[in-house]
Amino acid sequence: MPDISQSFLSSEASEFFDVVVVGAGLAGLEVTRRLTQFGRRVLLIDAKQDLRQRVHTTGIFVRRSLEDFSFPEELLGPSIRDVSLYSPSGKSFSIQSPHCEFRVGKMGQLYSQMLDDCRSEGARVRLGTRFSGIEPISQTDHEPDSKNASYDVVLQSANKTDRVRTRFLIGADGVDSRVARALKLSQNKRMIAGVEKVYESSSSCETPRMHCLIDPKIAPGYLAWVVDDGEEVHVGVGGDPQRFSPLQALEDFEKWSQRWIDVPCGRLIEKRGGRIPVGGLLPKIASSRGLLVGDASGAVSPLTAGGLDPCLRLSQFAASVIDDLLDESLNEIPSLYHSRIWKGRFVKRKILRTILESIRSRFMIDFGWSALQTPLGRAFAQRIFFGRGSFPDSPSRRGSHTEPETLVNGFPTPVRGLDLGG
Known part of the structure; x- marks a missing residue:
């Protein structure tokens, strides 16, 4: 300074x-x-x-944001309802929501x-x-x-x-x-480091999808992802910066994803990176x-x-x-x-983060993969990806003001005393 x-x-x-x-x-x-x-x-x-x-x-807006706030339609990508999860050995299963769960801004x-x-x-x-x-x-x-x-x-x-x-x-x-x-x-x-590449989508993507790899070598303590909404493809990794090299991990993940996911990518638009508090x-x-x-x-x-x-x-x-x-x-x-x-x-999210950070072996992921494919395991995955618990509601400050939210230039005007969220 x-x-x-x-x-x-x-x-x-x-x-x-x-x-x-x-x-x-x-x-x-x-x-x-x-x-x-x-x-x-x-x-x-x-x-x-x-x-x-x-x-x-990456700019992923979750359903709760999309329902409670308004953004210009032309600045959001297509709706994403489908998520596929992968183990290091390529085992996979998919979950689907009846709602628009994600849109990439x-x-x-x-x-x-x-x-x-x-x-x-x-x-x-x-x-x-x-x-x-x-x-x-x-x-x-x-x-x-x-x-x-x-x-x-x-x-x-x-x-x-x-x-x-x-x-x-x-x-x-x-x-x-x-x-x-x-x-x-x-x-x-406490932070994770993340890097990603953004490509033009060259797929004939009829079903926008988020692909997530759980791998303690490529993405220790977090995930690697491919998000293809038919307009752009985001390919990225995140993890504990003390346990991996983000750029090398991204290179390794791109090779892995070409084998197991095979989402065709067009022109490279940009590279992104940064730290995320957890x-x-x-x-x-x-x-x-x-x-x-x-x-x-x-x-x-x-x-x-x-x-x-x-x-x-x-x-x-x-x-x-x-x-x-x-x-x-x-x-x-x-x-x-x-x-x-x-x-x-x-509290629960911090406990789950601690568990995720404690997984150090690919064998542990593959060994426990069958549990995720049970009805209970799928319900857990759906709760994580599709639940409305991204952030607790904030308390009202002005209970006497309850005007509905209106839009200015496509954005919401403030609502005084609104109980934030749904």
């Missing part, structure tokens, strides 16, 4: 915002859009110059459209800008926990360092969050100065590592909490926004 002390202390904040949001991924865009729809003055920053570049997520385009929507709602946006630090305006005039306290946020872009003033700071800046460090909040410790929601995700959302908060299913549904739900709740605090001139985020709200809801 650059030394910003001299330029920081000698300059005045150029503008005031109710909220500064760091990170323009799904979580940051969602919380920004909702806050601006509440009428708040928001600055959104991201280090990227173009949000369509360096996408890190065109994430670069989705980010760009959400960014345009934020701007149209009044948010200020600064791309190519990094967060460098935060300090009270005057440590003698304001105690950090006092009501109505504002803070200066130091920003760096190109060769310029400046600062803006804000009441609250939101960290949506990913698994290794600078905001979390600045606010002295919890940081992610430790569950972090213990301390808020202070009097701000809060965390998305991967920065650990809001990812500890079992499946699915993160898009938690991003949407936690961002919606965070926007409601911040809006209430601004209305009431309070500064009590930690008492309203904390992981204890969901305490106990991730």
